[in-house]
Amino acid sequence: MEQLWTALFTIVAGIAGAALYFWGSNWLLDRVFPAHAGDRSAASRNIARAALIRPWLFLGPALIALGLYLVYPVFASIWLSFHDRGGQGFVGLANYRWLVSDPGFRESLFNNFLWLLMVPAASTFLGLVAAALTDRIAWGNLARSLIFMPMAISFVGAAVIWKFVYDYRGEGSEQIGLLNAVVVAFGGVPQAWIAVPFWNNFFLMVILIWIQTGFAMVILSAALRGIPEETIEAAVLDGASGIQIFLRIMVPQIWGTIAVVWTTITITVLKVFDIVLAMTNGQWNSQVLANLMFDWMFRGGGDFGRGATIAIVIMVLVVPIMVWNIRNARAEAGDR
């Protein structure tokens, strides 16, 4: 309880502090460069000077936080990746050399590529199908809501939910996991799904696909609704079938949105950590980069050099998407 009061107090103090900073610094600025000075030229000079400074007052806290928490770490990580486990001694390229020869890293990289191939594709495809189907029925909103729901569930919560689905009991005893029960009902042999090397990757991916499909569906559904009616009506007049209209007329018009959904899910995939940690913790050849990095960060007191090196690899994989996003944003700003 005491802790909640502390939190509440901090929120109030934080808001008050922020308000005081923004209000106070603005007040000070207006005092130093008063807009109603004696003669007109002094006043306009003051207004111009205040206008030069004021944006930075508004931006200040955000820039400091962004700088410390996101920009500085990029450079610090690069620096750390050339240093030993404590971050003191310079070791040159030793961490990178270790990385290339480390079987754990190769396994993670391979698995990550599997994830990158499967999860964005499957989520986007299923999201598109769900969006197209739910748009055509009366209870579509309810259906969308339910498919979207896993989005609110934490990766760890989802891992528990799916671990229960994959639960395995020895052959002959009653299966309490849904998947094995279905397999047995069809005469199959129950499996410990998450412990089968290589294939277990796909069972872990199902969890993320389950979470991300709702996201893809919501965005693609809005994009589908934004398609001009005329294009569809024209196709109908030309005698196109429903599926033809969908594939030839509607999908091409939302390529841009599909790309955004795809890249957003790709970023999520690169950062996926909780699911693997909770389900297998990298056992049975299911390691991924983010979990490997976390592992090295704390293993045996922590190896910051190797951890930072793995982080750099993740960052390098993200950079193309980052560049693409920035170019898009700039192009869009140019349109305005």
Place this chain on the structure above:
Amino acid sequence: MLPGTRSPLAWVVHLSVVLLVLLWTLPTAGLLVSSFRDKDQIAVSGWWTALSTSSQNLVFRAPAGEGEEIVDGRYVLTGSVLEGPGGGRVSAFGFSSRAPAAFAPGETAELKDGVRLVVTGDGAFELSGAESFAGTRGQRIFYTAEVPPRFTTANYANVLTAAGLGRSFLNSMTVAVPATVIPILIAAFAAYALAWMRFPGRALLIAAVVGLLVVPLQMSLIPLLKVYNSVGQAFGFDPKSYIGIWLAHTGFGLPLAIYLLRNYMAGLPREVMETARVDGATDFQIFTRIVLPLSFPALASFAIFQFLWTWNDLLVALVFLGPQDDKLVLTGRLVNLLGSRGGDWEILAASAFVSIAVPLLVFFSMQKFLVRGLLAGSVKGG
């Protein structure tokens, strides 16, 4: 939306959606049902059988002489094998593990040394013999029980107190609420500056924010951990503090906050602001009196995102708050339980639902804002 969808095709559509919805809800439903089931039942039957009677093979050990009476010169022990609430019916019984269901209820089983055992359908047993049962190990009675469906909230009561989930719930709240409020404050001002103030370097800053949107968290962990440790050492306090994690979540949430809010604010009508400016309002006044109230939908969208993200986060909490028992957030507690109580599904199911109850509540009550925020954040980029 598509024309020409009548009769057979319409059925296919409905069926496909039903299938999709089932696939997407069954896993959660299974865990929800299980969290209310009796722990013995979870272990022996699938949750989909929760409403039907289940039969369980159980063992009961009769007491070693306590409560025995002498009737007609024989020592008689009575009692019930079906202890505790819930009850059920005995459908068969036996006295050795080799033939645990050798006798029907009401039959008399002859054990060695003239001992006789009767178990009736309601679970009552009568054990009688020529000698006292005191000093023996207690006769084992094997029986098959037909147990009716039983639902209980005991699992929840159990995890909230014994498993430390109550504590973790408070911790999660303590992390998530300030970590949602602080970035909104900071981002709102920055977003206004980026949307409505003219200054050199503005376009560059906007591009930088877009770039920072995708910087993986993993990049920041080690350098920040080092910074936190040295700051903690220099000023002599614990580097793993709530303030530390609030600020970390603030830093990581800011790019999205600024991006969403700037996009929204930039779309506000220019005339409103210009009128106010002509009337002599300063930027500060325009921001607090006009832009902030008008931006409520965008603020709400981001607040929901950030709350869900901080509540559901595991990585940042593990790194900046640590894995000690008294500071574990719900997600961390769940991971621990998966390791230590991996087979106790009643514990795991109830714990998982405690942890996802709040996000689900937020999700279903504010879905409108969530969707709006998603659209603002993604479609524009295309």
